[in-house]
Amino acid sequence: MWTYIARRAIQASFTLLIITVLCFILTRFGSADPMAQYANNPNMSAADKEALRERLGLNAPLPVQYFKWLGLALQGDLGISFFSKQPVGEMIAQRLPNTVILMFTTEIVTVSIALLLGIISAVKQYSATDNVITAFSFIGFSMPIFFSALGLMLIFAVKFKEWGLPYMPTGADVWDKKDPLEYIQHMVLPVSALVIVQVAGYARFVRSSLLEVLGLDYIRTARAKGLTSRVVLFKHALRNAALPLVTIVGLDIPFLLGGAIVTESVFAWPGMGRLFWEYAQRGDFPVVLGVLLIISTAVVIFTIITDVLYTLVDPRIQFT
Numbered sequence: 001m002w003t004y005i006a007r008r009a010i011q012a013s014f015t016l017l018i019i020t021v022l023c024f025i026l027t028r029f030g031s032a033d034p035m036a037q038y039a040n041n042p043n044m045s046a047a048d049k050e051a052l053r054e055r056l057g058l059n060a061p062l063p064v065q066y067f068k069w070l071g072l073a074l075q076g077d078l079g080i081s082f083f084s085k086q087p088v089g090e091m092i093a094q095r096l097p098n099t100v101i102l103m104f105t106t107e108i109v110t111v112s113i114a115l116l117l118g119i120i121s122a123v124k125q126y127s128a129t130d131n132v133i134t135a136f137s138f139i140g141f142s143m144p145i146f147f148s149a150l151g152l153m154l155i156f157a158v159k160f161k162e163w164g165l166p167y168m169p170t171g172a173d174v175w176d177k178k179d180p181l182e183y184i185q186h187m188v189l190p191v192s193a194l195v196i197v198q199v200a201g202y203a204r205f206v207r208s209s210l211l212e213v214l215g216l217d218y219i220r221t222a223r224a225k226g227l228t229s230r231v232v233l234f235k236h237a238l239r240n241a242a243l244p245l246v247t248i249v250g251l252d253i254p255f256l257l258g259g260a261i262v263t264e265s266v267f268a269w270p271g272m273g274r275l276f277w278e279y280a281q282r283g284d285f286p287v288v289l290g291v292l293l294i295i296s297t298a299v300v301i302f303t304i305i306t307d308v309l310y311t312l313v314d315p316r317i318q319f320t
Contacts (some may be wrong), residue, residue, distance in 0.1 A: 005304060012300040019296045020073075024066045027288050040264070069286075071263040073293060075154065079286035081279070089288040096294075097266075099271035106194040107253060111245070114199045118206025125211065133203065134265040140200030149266040156189060169208060170267065194260055198252075203249060209241040243310065250306030251299070 060068070073078060080087035119178040140148075153170050160167035168189050169182075213219065214237055222232045264274040272291055279287035 007307070008304045012304065016296060016300055020293065021071060023289060023292045023296070024069065025062070027285055027292070028062060028065075053091070063096050063110045069289065075111060078293070080234035081287050082284045083279070083282055089285045091275065091287060091291055092294060095270060095272045095275045098269060099273065101191060102258075102264075102271060103194075104185060105251070106191050106198070107249065109191060110195050110198045110202055111249060112205055113195065114202030114245075117199070117203040118210060119233070119238070121203065121207040122210035122214065133207075137200040137204050140196050141204070143197060145193060145197050145260065147265060148196045149190070149263055152193050153266070181227065185269075186269075190260075190263050190269055193263055193266075198238045202245065202248065205244050206241065209244045210237060213237045246309055247306060250302050250309065253298075253302050 056064075069079065076089065078092070080086070081088055081091060084091065117133050117137075121130045124130050156168045156169040158167075169186050170189070219232060219237055222236050224230075226235075259269045261277045263269065263314040264271045265277055268274070272294070276288060
């Protein structure tokens with residue numbers, strides 16, 4: 001196993017190198033110009049603007065800029081923000097815990113509900129219950145995240161307050177982070193918005209995988225031996241049907257670390273997604289590249305972890 005992990009780690013290093021090159025190029029050509037805010041500033045002459053570009057390192061050729069940034073990043077230095085003048089590493093460290101808590105809570109709730117709905121839907125195939133769950137899955141899967149986020153905010157925050165009912169908070173900028181209860185209250189709506197969208201797709205994967213496994217010969221053999229339906233389902237069928245779900249979860253988690261940009265923006269959740277969006281609009285290259293590097297590294301690491309988890313879920317899978 002360790003030989004396999006070492007080989008994958010070497011492959012991951014080259015993959016990350018290619019990703020950083022692409023991200024650097026796309027960031028330079030796709031983001032806003034950080035000098036745009038000074039374009040109409042009457043107090044800055046052309047010479048001042050040119051001196052500022054030189055100080056920010058924007059006049060150097062792209063290869064020089066890239067290797068300088070990469071060399072510092074390998075040492076753990078992600079640079080200084082153009083606008084906040086703070087180290088990018090510290091800015092990400094401040095936002096990362098909020099995103100991790102929000103997204104891992106979302107993933108736990110999503111997987112739990114999806115397993116329950118998927119199992120019920122598969123066991124009661126083509127029944128009224130299955131049709132209701134299927135309809136919910138299609139609606140949730142096709143619903144844009146901003147629609148569910150704004151809808152939840154309208155109902156459980158605005159309307160509940162108008163009706164005199166206990167209502168949920170809508171923003172995260174004014175709450176006391178040291179109060180666990182208030183922290184949880186502010187998580188309810190963003191977690192719910194994400195769960196509505198994600199659980200629909202997860203439940204469909206669980207249902208289809210479980211139905212495929214339930215039709216295999218070894219399941220019929222287990223039933224012929226007199227095993228109860230519960231034992232057949234949970235001991236024999238569900239473990240093999242969980243492989244596709246492990247793949248999806250393993251690939252989703254690193255992207256969630258980047259934060260759901262729309263969700264964090266709508267609910268003013270101070271996470272990495274909101275940080276990325278705010279500074280991408282300003283053309284703050286160091287912050288954007290720092291967030292992308294964290295996400296890319298997480299994708300590669302969790303891909304390897306997912307491969308290792310395969311052997312725990314299904315012992316028939318061996319490392320090669």
